[in-house]
Amino acid sequence: MQEAIKKAKLGQELSARELFIDIVQEDPNNKLAWLWLIGLLDDRGDLILACEEVLRIDPTETRARTRLGELRRTEKVEKERKENAALAKVDALLSDGNIELALKRLRKITRENNRSEAAWGLLAKYTSDLAEKEQALSRLSALDPTNEEKKETLSRARYYRANPLELALSYEEHGETEKAIKVYEGLSAKAKGRSEWDRLFREINRLEGMKVEAIVHISPKVTIARLSVGPPILFLSMLIIQTGYDLRYFTLLMGVEFLIVIVGAFLVALSAAGSEHRVWKKLGSRGGRGSKRLRMLVGAAGLTMMLLSFTLLGIEAYVRWIPLLI
Amino acid sequence: MFPINDTESSRFSAFPVMTFMIILINTAILFIFPPFLYGEYYERVATVPAMVFSREGGGFLTGITSMFMHGGFFHLFGNMFALWVFGRRVEDACGSWRFLAFYLLAGFGSDLIYVLINSQSEIPVVGASGAVFGVMGAYLILFPRGRIRTLIFWFSFIPSWPKIRAFWVILYFLALQLVPAMDILLNGAGGQYSVAYWGHLGGFFASLTILLFLRPEAFARYWSDTQV
Numbered sequence: 001m002q003e004a005i006k007k008a009k010l011g012q013e014l015s016a017r018e019l020f021i022d023i024v025q026e027d028p029n030n031k032l033a034w035l036w037l038i039g040l041l042d043d044r045g046d047l048i049l050a051c052e053e054v055l056r057i058d059p060t061e062t063r064a065r066t067r068l069g070e071l072r073r074t075e076k077v078e079k080e081r082k083e084n085a086a087l088a089k090v091d092a093l094l095s096d097g098n099i100e101l102a103l104k105r106l107r108k109i110t111r112e113n114n115r116s117e118a119a120w121g122l123l124a125k126y127t128s129d130l131a132e133k134e135q136a137l138s139r140l141s142a143l144d145p146t147n148e149e150k151k152e153t154l155s156r157a158r159y160y161r162a163n164p165l166e167l168a169l170s171y172e173e174h175g176e177t178e179k180a181i182k183v184y185e186g187l188s189a190k191a192k193g194r195s196e197w198d199r200l201f202r203e204i205n206r207l208e209g210m211k212v213e214a215i216v217h218i219s220p221k222v223t224i225a226r227l228s229v230g231p232p233i234l235f236l237s238m239l240i241i242q243t244g245y246d247l248r249y250f251t252l253l254m255g256v257e258f259l260i261v262i263v264g265a266f267l268v269a270l271s272a273a274g275s276e277h278r279v280w281k282k283l284g285s286r287g288g289r290g291s292k293r294l295r296m297l298v299g300a301a302g303l304t305m306m307l308l309s310f311t312l313l314g315i316e317a318y319v320r321w322i323p324l325l326i
Numbered sequence: 327m328f329p330i331n332d333t334e335s336s337r338f339s340a341f342p343v344m345t346f347m348i349i350l351i352n353t354a355i356l357f358i359f360p361p362f363l364y365g366e367y368y369e370r371v372a373t374v375p376a377m378v379f380s381r382e383g384g385g386f387l388t389g390i391t392s393m394f395m396h397g398g399f400f401h402l403f404g405n406m407f408a409l410w411v412f413g414r415r416v417e418d419a420c421g422s423w424r425f426l427a428f429y430l431l432a433g434f435g436s437d438l439i440y441v442l443i444n445s446q447s448e449i450p451v452v453g454a455s456g457a458v459f460g461v462m463g464a465y466l467i468l469f470p471r472g473r474i475r476t477l478i479f480w481f482s483f484i485p486s487w488p489k490i491r492a493f494w495v496i497l498y499f500l501a502l503q504l505v506p507a508m509d510i511l512l513n514g515a516g517g518q519y520s521v522a523y524w525g526h527l528g529g530f531f532a533s534l535t536i537l538l539f540l541r542p543e544a545f546a547r548y549w550s551d552t553q554v
Contacts, residue, residue, distance in 0.1 A: 226538075226539045226540075227539070229539065230536075230539045230540070234431065234434070237386075237434065237435070237438050238385075238386040238434075240438070241378055241385055241386040241389065241437075241438060241441065242381075242385040242386055243381065244378055244379045244380060244381040245378075245379060245441075245442065245445070246379075246381075249381060313386075314387065316385075317384050317385040317386055317387045318384065318387060320381070320382070320383065320384065320385060321383055321384035321385070321387060321388075324370050324382070324383050324384070325370060325371075
């Protein structure tokens with residue numbers, strides 16, 4: 001010990017450090033040797049270890065505590081700086097369209113720091129692996145447990161993992177054709193039979209065809225709006241002819257029929273579009289898209305309502321026509 | 327100038343079932359109920375604008391019935407030939423049942439506009455021409471670069487049959503309607519013409535309106551000059 005201290009005082013740091021390391025290996029409770037090591041070590045990790053050892057032996061040691069605090073702060077700042085630089089590189093890769101490399105880097109960042117919300121968020125957004133997406137969203141939710149939005153996103157991710165075809169449809173209706181194709185490709189690799197593979201291949205082929213033909217993406221909201229407007233306009237045209245272009249002959253029954261057509265057309269449009277809508281959420285669908293059976297039921301209800309109104313108007317026209325036909 | 331064939335083949339279906347069925351039904355109706363035998367009956371099921379305005383007869387139902395009746399063989403032949411030329415690829419693009427719905431809606435739209443413009447007319451109107459013009463409108467929007475084999479008689483007697491872009495063929499037929507249609511609109515000269523020019527224009531514009539609802543992406547593609 002005396003020799004190690006002497007060497008340290010003479011500036012022979014390397015050999016002094018070797019001696020102190022030998023001492024603490026023989027006697028891990030030697031506080032003085034650990035304190036000397038704090039002054040001689042270079043590596044931050046080793047320094048933190050030495051400070052922790054001192055505090056283990058003597059928790060009242062304020063110099064070691066202060067030094068440990070400083071070291072941890074520096075380590076945190078350094079880590080954040082590195083992480084920000086890595087995330088900036090990931091951003092650059094993403095904007096260049098190099099998704100695979102970006103994902104590799106994101107996985108590395110999250111391995112090194114599993115508390116990086118930004119990295120988990122990007123991983124959840126860009127990964128096409130449903131299990132990884134769920135893991136990322138689960139981690140994000142754990143990091144911010146009071147956030148209801150994150151919980152809902154996680155719940156949706158779990159639903160989509162169980163129903164991947166619905167996820168592909170969701171991507172497609174948001175105009176993310178590439179992602180939808182990737183989901184189908186992933187599923188086709190795990191297809192259990194020829195017919196399933198054929199079905200998935202048809203979907204991939206359809207989406208590839210859309211890309212080749214540069215078919216413009218139309219938002220499902222626009223689709224629902226335009227499909228909802230069509231039948232009422234047709235019905236209104238029929239009403240206009242039926243009343244001889246004179247609004248005075250517009251009856252209360254016609255008004256009710258018209259309202260029924262509006263509601264019916266909306267329901268049919270909603271089920272025909274099969275897209276995410278708050279109506280489906282209110283009806284209890286976790287994915288917000290409605291199940292096939294629910295969509296069929298709502299569509300059938302809408303169609304019945306429309307047919308009822310059109311039939312009633314048709315009967316009215318036919319009754320007026322009979323005297324002329326006979 | 328007579329369009330005689332679509333030069334490009336269908337992509338998805340081998341045979342235009344609905345186009346063929348519509349032609350068959352129209353032809354059957356003409357031959358089973360020929361106008362020279364059932365002329366009086368034709369007037370009852372045809373669209374008569376004055377009757378519509380006085381709230382007599384079948385109202386909107388006559389818009390549908392009149393669409394399947396023709397005044398004679400050449401009337402039927404002209405309409406059905408144009409339907410065969412332009413309808414096949416439109417049906418191929420949208421499917422048989424949607425094509426039928428579109429055809430009926432275009433015909434109905436044509437009726438709506440014709441009745442409005444010729445409100446005083448007591449002349450019964452029959453024919454599928456409004457719906458056929460609607461199909462031509464759909465062809466124009468869906469296949470802007472489509473080419474139609476067209477028979478042309480230069481100086482009225484030298485025949486040639488070049489492939490002409492659908493745009494020019496349809497524009498030619500629309501131009502033919504414009505002068506009499508304006509005469510009817512501005513001078514109320516509907517009685518002078520035996521052709522429902524406003525029915526034709528009505529069908530064409532109705533089809534554009536319907537397509538705006540059903541296939542807005544087709545319009546986007548049309549403006550970006552991309553072919554299906």
